[in-house]
Amino acid sequence: MATARKKAAETMARTDVVIEVLDARLPGASSNPMIAELRRHRQRPCLKILNKADLADPAVTAAWLREFDAEDGVKAMAVSCKRAADVAKIPAQAAALAPHRDRPDKPVRLMVMGIPNVGKSTLINALLKRRVAKTGDQPAITRQQSRHQLNARMDLTDTPGLMWPKIEYPSDGLMLAASHAIGENAYIDEEVASFLAETLLSRYPELLAARYDCQPAGLDGPALIEAIAAKRGFRVKGGQTNYLKAALILLQDYRSGALGRISLESPQSRKAMIAAAGHAIADQPRRADPELL
């Protein structure tokens, strides 16, 4: 990862506009702080692509766009990289962030960055209209940087999915795991599904009721998963409910969009989460300074 970061920092020096691909369902949690740091160090403008907008709640996505557009040097767009018409709007938006370039002798140099599985390869293939990057639902497919000419006035560099060393907020790790941005061996399915169930119970109870024919009121995460197992008749030998199978179904239904259009966080919920985390740290008992005793 240190090598990928060093390589990204070098490429950033030769970049005019950073295209940061985010997952529209979790735009805060899928923002790698290392990308922001590298970008700010070089003062590069950024086009934030809220990808997979087809899976996210449109009203929440609109709130995120307002939030990002208010940041200095940032323009945000919601797209589905699986739709050619959405992707076709990206080059003009990127060029507008580097008006001093955009000439045949000075092409706009774009750099596509983002954490694993947000859709970078899908975006690059769609922009270039050919298959140069390998896509896949398993995190960390792209391993090396590669450079491509997009048109006479633009080229772009594809970078490997970049994770950061320590995820500061536990709920970010859980949102990333639920959305398949973290490799399957790095988390426990039941724990992630339980977090997802809690989030959906508080934000989208009506979608749960419709999909699983259950009454979400009064349930907590594990109880919802039990209810899904009971409704679907998932049992292990001995007759007990098959909790793991129901947990995996919930994760799959969220990931595929079968549950409906869902955003795991909004700008407001993220601010509240960060404020609560700050209070929790401030409330921790401090050890007395031995110098003062």
Ligand code: G4P
């Ligand atoms: P990465 O390079 O950032 O790691 O991501 P990649 O393009 O490989 O995409 C990861 C998965 O996300 C792929 O799923 C891809 O099809 C899907 N994806 C990318 N963009 C979008 C989008 O705008 N909307 C939706 N719904 N999905 C998107 P996969 O399971 O490999 O699917 P597929 O390739 O079988 O379709």
